[in-house]
Amino acid sequence: MIATRSEAPAERRGLQGLLRFLIGELKPKGSLLTPFNLISAPIIVLAAVLLAIRFTHGLASITNLSQEFPWGLWKGFNVITGVAFAGGAYVVTFLYYVLRQDRYHSIVRITVLNGFLAYVFYAGALLLDLGRPWKVINPIIGNSFGLSSVLFLVAWHFMLYMIAAFLEFSPAVAEWLGMRRLRRTLATLTLGAVIFGVTLSMLHQSGLGALFLMAKGKIHPLWYSEFIPVLFFVSSIFAGLSLVIFEGTISKRAFRTRMTDEHHVHHDEIVLGLSKVCAGTMFVYLFLKVVDLVHGQKVGLLDTPMGHWYLLEVLGFVLVPFALFTEAVRWRNQMLCRVAAVLTMIGILLNRLNVSIISFKWYETAHYVPSPWEFVVTLGVVFAEIWVFRWIVNRLPVLSAPPLWAVEARVPATRPVPGAVPVPTSEA
Amino acid sequence: MDRRGFLKTLGLAGVTVACPKGAAAAPPEGAGEAYGVLVDTTRCVGCNTCTYACAEANGLPEPDEPENVHVTSENQWTAIQSFKTSRGTVHVKRQCMHCALPACASACLTQAMKKSAAGPVEWREDKCMGCRFCMISCPFDMPKFEYSSAKPRIRKCSMCADRVRKGQEPACVESCPEGALTFGKRSDLLQMAEKRIATEPGRYVPQIYGEREVGGTSWLYLAGVPFDQIGFRTDLDNEPYPMLTTGFLYNVPVVLAVVPPLLLALSKATRRAAGEDGEGEGTGAGDTSDDAHEEAKS
Amino acid sequence: METLVRDPFASKGIEYLLVLAFLALLPLYWRYLNGVPRLAALRVPVGERRVLSGWFRLPEAASFHPGHTWAVPVRPGRVRIGVDDFAQKLLGAAQAVRLPDVGTRLVGGAPGWTLDVENRAFDLPAPLAGRVVARNESVLRRPGLLNEDPYGAGWLLELEVPAWRSGLGSLLHGDRAHAWLARAEDALRLRMSPEVGAVLQDGGVPVPGIARALSADEWERLARELLDPK
Numbered sequence: 001m002i003a004t005r006s007e008a009p010a011e012r013r014g015l016q017g018l019l020r021f022l023i024g025e026l027k028p029k030g031s032l033l034t035p036f037n038l039i040s041a042p043i044i045v046l047a048a049v050l051l052a053i054r055f056t057h058g059l060a061s062i063t064n065l066s067q068e069f070p071w072g073l074w075k076g077f078n079v080i081t082g083v084a085f086a087g088g089a090y091v092v093t094f095l096y097y098v099l100r101q102d103r104y105h106s107i108v109r110i111t112v113l114n115g116f117l118a119y120v121f122y123a124g125a126l127l128l129d130l131g132r133p134w135k136v137i138n139p140i141i142g143n144s145f146g147l148s149s150v151l152f153l154v155a156w157h158f159m160l161y162m163i164a165a166f167l168e169f170s171p172a173v174a175e176w177l178g179m180r181r182l183r184r185t186l187a188t189l190t191l192g193a194v195i196f197g198v199t200l201s202m203l204h205q206s207g208l209g210a211l212f213l214m215a216k217g218k219i220h221p222l223w224y225s226e227f228i229p230v231l232f233f234v235s236s237i238f239a240g241l242s243l244v245i246f247e248g249t250i251s252k253r254a255f256r257t258r259m260t261d262e263h264h265v266h267h268d269e270i271v272l273g274l275s276k277v278c279a280g281t282m283f284v285y286l287f288l289k290v291v292d293l294v295h296g297q298k299v300g301l302l303d304t305p306m307g308h309w310y311l312l313e314v315l316g317f318v319l320v321p322f323a324l325f326t327e328a329v330r331w332r333n334q335m336l337c338r339v340a341a342v343l344t345m346i347g348i349l350l351n352r353l354n355v356s357i358i359s360f361k362w363y364e365t366a367h368y369v370p371s372p373w374e375f376v377v378t379l380g381v382v383f384a385e386i387w388v389f390r391w392i393v394n395r396l397p398v399l400s401a402p403p404l405w406a407v408e409a410r411v412p413a414t415r416p417v418p419g420a421v422p423v424p425t426s427e428a
Numbered sequence: 429m430d431r432r433g434f435l436k437t438l439g440l441a442g443v444t445v446a447c448p449k450g451a452a453a454a455p456p457e458g459a460g461e462a463y464g465v466l467v468d469t470t471r472c473v474g475c476n477t478c479t480y481a482c483a484e485a486n487g488l489p490e491p492d493e494p495e496n497v498h499v500t501s502e503n504q505w506t507a508i509q510s511f512k513t514s515r516g517t518v519h520v521k522r523q524c525m526h527c528a529l530p531a532c533a534s535a536c537l538t539q540a541m542k543k544s545a546a547g548p549v550e551w552r553e554d555k556c557m558g559c560r561f562c563m564i565s566c567p568f569d570m571p572k573f574e575y576s577s578a579k580p581r582i583r584k585c586s587m588c589a590d591r592v593r594k595g596q597e598p599a600c601v602e603s604c605p606e607g608a609l610t611f612g613k614r615s616d617l618l619q620m621a622e623k624r625i626a627t628e629p630g631r632y633v634p635q636i637y638g639e640r641e642v643g644g645t646s647w648l649y650l651a652g653v654p655f656d657q658i659g660f661r662t663d664l665d666n667e668p669y670p671m672l673t674t675g676f677l678y679n680v681p682v683v684l685a686v687v688p689p690l691l692l693a694l695s696k697a698t699r700r701a702a703g704e705d706g707e708g709e710g711t712g713a714g715d716t717s718d719d720a721h722e723e724a725k726s
Numbered sequence: 727m728e729t730l731v732r733d734p735f736a737s738k739g740i741e742y743l744l745v746l747a748f749l750a751l752l753p754l755y756w757r758y759l760n761g762v763p764r765l766a767a768l769r770v771p772v773g774e775r776r777v778l779s780g781w782f783r784l785p786e787a788a789s790f791h792p793g794h795t796w797a798v799p800v801r802p803g804r805v806r807i808g809v810d811d812f813a814q815k816l817l818g819a820a821q822a823v824r825l826p827d828v829g830t831r832l833v834g835g836a837p838g839w840t841l842d843v844e845n846r847a848f849d850l851p852a853p854l855a856g857r858v859v860a861r862n863e864s865v866l867r868r869p870g871l872l873n874e875d876p877y878g879a880g881w882l883l884e885l886e887v888p889a890w891r892s893g894l895g896s897l898l899h900g901d902r903a904h905a906w907l908a909r910a911e912d913a914l915r916l917r918m919s920p921e922v923g924a925v926l927q928d929g930g931v932p933v934p935g936i937a938r939a940l941s942a943d944e945w946e947r948l949a950r951e952l953l954d955p956k
Contacts, residue, residue, distance in 0.1 A: 060575035067501065067572050070560035098691050100698040103901050131558020131573060131580040138538040144555045145539070150673050151561045152537035153680060195691040203683055210676040214531050214565035214669050217661065229676050268786065269900050276759065283755055287748045294740050326759055332786055 018177065029394050040383035047380025050373050051128060059131065062373035068361060069368035074129040076356035077349075077378055080208055082122030083158075084232070084348055087240025089115025089165060090201035091277070097194040106263035107270055109172055109398045110251065111244050114389065116165035121385040123158040128377065150210045157204035164197035175406045176396040183406060206233040212355055220359035222301055222310045225292045228355070234285045238278040239348040242321075242341040245271055245278075249338055255393055258400045268334055275337040278344065279325035282318060289314055306362060313354060317347025462528070463547035463592055464614040464646035465601055466621055467521055469658065470631055471608035474508045474519030478600035478609070482506045482523075485588055485599030502572040502583040506600060513653045520658050521600070521609070523585035524549060524570040525638060526646035531669035532562035532571055540582070541571075547614070547646040548587035556582055567642055567664055587646065614646060621650055643668030761802075783811045784907055785877050789897035791835065791853035792906060792955035796877065797894060805890055807853055808881040809841070809872060812910055816949055817843045818935020820869040825882060830858045832885065834893070835955070839882060841872075843935070846946055851955065854893040856885030914952060 054062050065072045092111040096104045127133045138144050139152055140159070146152045167189050174183035209232030212219055225231065252259065252267065293299050301307050321343035328336035357368065393399055397406075479494040482505055489503050498509045499522075506523040526549045533541040533549060540556035543549045551571070558580055562571045574580035588598035596602070597611040610617060618639060625632045637655050638645035641664045649655070656662040788796040794813035797805050824840040824847075832838045838852030862881050865871045872880040887893050898906045917940055937949040 056578050058574065058576045058578050058580060063575075065575055067499075067563070068569070070563035070573060094691075098695045098698065100695070126559075129559075131560065132556055133558070135538065135555070135557035138555055138557055146535075146537035148534040148670060148673075148677070149537040149561070150676065151535065151559060153677070155537060191695060195688050195695070198691060199684060199687040202687060203680055206676070210673060211561070211564070213672045213676065214535060216669075216672060217567065217663060218564075226672075226675070266901060279759055283752075287744070291741055291744055294737050294744060297737060326755075329759060330761060 021177075025395050036386075040387070043376060044380045044383050044387070047377045047384075050377055050380075054128070054377075059129075062371060062377070064368060064371040064374065066368065068364055068366075069357075071129075071356060071360075072368060073357070073370040073374045073378055074125055076353050078122045078125035078381055079129075080356050081349055081352040082118055082125070083208060084205065084236045084239040084352055085243045085345070086115045086118035086122065087201065087205055087236035088244040089118075089168075089240065090198045091237050091240050092244060092274075093168060093194045094198050095273075095277070097191055098198070101273065103266050103269050103273060106260060106266055106399075107244065107248065109169065110247075110393065112165055112168045113172075113392060113398055114244075114247060115240075116162065116169055117385050117389050117392075119158060119162045119165065121381055121388075123162070125378075125381050126155075128381075150207055150213070154204050154207040154211065157200045157207065161197055161200045161204065164193045164200060167193035168197065171406070172396045172398055172402070175402045178403075180405060201236075202233055205236040206230060208232055209355075215360065218361050219355060220306050220362045221296060221298050222293075222306060223355045223359045225296060227288060227292050227295075231285070231288055231292070234281055234288060235348060235351065237281045238285070238344055241274045241278050242344040242348070245274055245337060245341040246345060251393075251399065254390075255399050258393065258398075260399070260401045262401075263399065268332075271334055271337050272329055272332060275325045275340065276329045278340070279322060279329055282322040282325065282344070286314075286318060286322060289318070306359065309354075309358075313347060313350045317343055317350055321347065462545065462614050462646060463587075463611065464526070464617050464648060465587070465598065466610040466612070466617040466648045466650065468608050468610070468624070468650045469518055469520050470650065470652045471606045472508070472519040472521060473606055473608075474510055474517075475605065476508055477603045477605055478521060479504065479506055479508065481599040481603035482585070485591070486586070500570065500572065500584070502574050502581075505583065505585040509659050511653075511658045513657050515652050518651065518653060518658050520649075520651075520660075522659075523600075523647070524587070525568050525642075526585075526587050527642055527668070528644040528646065529642075529668035529670055531565040531567060531642070534670035534673070535561045535565035537561070544589065546589070546592050548589040548592060549646075550586050550589050551582050551584065553581060558582070565669065567661065567669055614644075614648075617648055621648060624650060640666040642666070643671075781911065782815065782907060783877065784903060786900070788877060788903075789853070789894045789899040790903045790906065791851055791897055793835070793851035793853075794910075794953055794955075795838070795850050795853045797853040797897060798877075799890055799894060800884060803886060803888060803890055804859070804884060805854065805856060805887045805894070806881050806884050807838070808883075809850060809876055811876050812907065813850065813953055814873050814876045814880075816914075816936045816952060817841060817848060818873070818938060819843070820872055821845075823865055823869045823872060823882065825861045825866060826858055828858050828861060832856055832858065832883075841869075844938070848949070848953070850953070852885075853897055854885070854887060854890075856887035856893070858883050859886045860884035910952070917948065 050062050059065055063072055063074075089112050092104055092108060095101045096108050127136060130136060139146060139155055167186065170186040171183050171190070174180075174186055206229035209228035209230075212224070212228060213226070216224060248267065248271065293302075302311060321340040324336055324340035324343065327333070328340055361367070397403065474495070476491070476494045479491050483489065483491050486505065488505065491497070491504055494504065494507065497504060497507050500507045506521060509520045509522055511518045511520065526543075526547055528543070530541065530543050530549050533539075533543050535541070536556075537559065538555040538557055540552045541549060541562050542552060558573070560571075560573055560582075562582065563569070563573060571582050571584045573582055588596070588600075591598060601609040601611040610620065612620075618636065621636045621639075625634055625636075631652055632650050633652065633654055635651075635655065637649040637651070637660055638647055643666065649660070651658060654662075785796075785798075788798050788810075790796050790810060794810045794816075795807060796810050797807045800806050820841045820843055822842040824842070826832065826839060832852035832855060834853065834855040835851050837849035839850060841848045841850065861883055862871075865880055865882060872882075874880060914936070935945075935949075937945040937952070941948055
């Protein structure tokens, strides 16, 4: 089979050669005047300008944040929602490295890369929102550990998870740079990083929910729950996977030529497998939602305006995509899987924004509505992430196959295909 | 008896939470005993003298028509709210309640918010990174943020911590012409409040707001009408707010201890099931199957 | 002054009932999610993958025996079987199809039926064990159906298979089927002449079948070799 191989030469000696290679790689590949670039570039530039204003004139200069609503779109969307969508990385690494579901092989790297960048950009967006970002090292350097703070835990786990995700991805970097020995060392760390990463993800995905535990009375009771950490964790599983399904559809078009044959061949099976996991976890999630309603004795609240909004979220964007995923899996219908994934993503977006913004102080007459500039900065962060993502995918062996040396180096010659029954081979 | 035990716990909690190193400024006398302020809303006439005194003592801008300002802000740490009730207009001075076990301090990931043993909950500029999680967590919405500043600070009543440390009363207490505010040890204030309720049962409702709410606050209130009629949140539990997160936080070490070994075991078990010979030596295993895949394709 | 303490376990009873209902529902849902819809066989062409070189069709719903026969569940306990695209194209137009009678017990992997091609008989293995409950009478009348639509109208038998799940599970499915077909194709390519390759590449099939197009003299030996499940 002919697979697209990374063009990077296997051997590259000396610092000078490396530098020359890096500079060469910085050049854009392909036309810069694509519709996506024409839309995203001005927004990124505008976002940068807005951020300059924000850091010189204070948050009030471009945001609608107030004393009543201290957290707005940047935290509610970028951090709380973005990190939920980044959950695909820990689920897929769990499926592949721990459960050894080999069919996910071809999406492991791109999912980990996506997760890693999501953390860098979305958790990084926390810095934009911090009033005093120059003090951000305080909870890290140890002179002022706020050990009792959920946010302290979440912040540390963000950092540690970024390291774990980078380790999981690092063999690809070593392959790109042609560093054989380094690659071998890094590859031995993978399983450890995965196990650590999955555990950390469990904790900080639920931790994002636990942030709101002390906002009791300020969040509408339909969304406030003592189970909120569990709800956040379980929903991050299908949130992340829905993004993987969605992103796969886009990548299949955008990076068509870089995808390996293996990826093309397995793509449908992968989508069906992930959809099945989504359906199963949504089944559990819906049950948890019912238990939460009963436990909190809030069934009576359902027939209020906020209750209708709640029902729209839970029925329209959890129950419906759940049913669609189930049928899509049974009928092996790819299109339906994608539709369900998009609906699920809308549902997660609604849920996270409901908890962090929309139902927050629902009783206030003047509710927070993000300013247009907040939207621009939010979009700018998303676009910037996509730019970096694209840059990496077009250069590193993420979708494309790793260089031959990385494959041959440690493969025993006679090895059956993992997970397969002995495949009958025709005698010559 | 009951109260004494309760206070003891409070004092201990205050000390352990606020200054793990025991390095905080020592209260002027009676270590471990927190100070507080008793607000008697039946005596307050809403003259705003305290508002001016507060601004002066804390270097805040001169209040502009404070009689029209009813919520505290980053520039005005105390505000008088007025309510028309069955007993005429009632004025309520509002400011940070200085909880015994403050939500803001437990929310703070840099210990910028800190409950000192003497009672005040203080904000420390050198620690704060401006995440505003304290504002999300505070049940009374007291911390305020300077949104219009490039070097913003969290602002709220500090109970004049520096003055308290020197053995003085907070500026507002000192300035009150009606004797509506009383500064003292919290236990003494509770006794005083109970005595007032007992001697003039017609004047007061039999409740001291802040005695038990959210685990007790340093600022205590007496009123002639039920507290929900004069803007107080009466839906708050008596449990301190930080207790809401203990269930989650206590479980973190458990998860970290249980999950990784479980995952390791699972990965080992699946390797055997997949019929691999396991020559990948533990951690490299995932990657060897990686390569076997590649080989199968090339 | 004492506030009434709310019973912290007020809803516990309902919660436990709910959990019991959930646990009862879980296996049902699990079966449903992993089940095969009744009409799966009719939908075979849906989701078909044109893979590898695109020479041979590999329907996703089908499970394969290495002897180039397929099986698809029609409904629980009932499985439809037939000849795969590879065998059909390799052998070319069949003169006749000889099927066992209804009620016959087939043994998995043992010869299940016979195709007559160019006066030579080829036994093909039954993909799994079961009792014949239906035969495709149309394909008996018109064997060409087998070549026109091997996974659809060209099906051969329906079997009653009580242990249909494990039976299908032991066959090649999905990625495994794909890997297997890739090997079969590689083996074929080794013997391929450029002319035949070009015809296949264009989506066409040599009318007399690939085997005869490769070698007019030794085609029978070649075909038996390529169809051999071992």
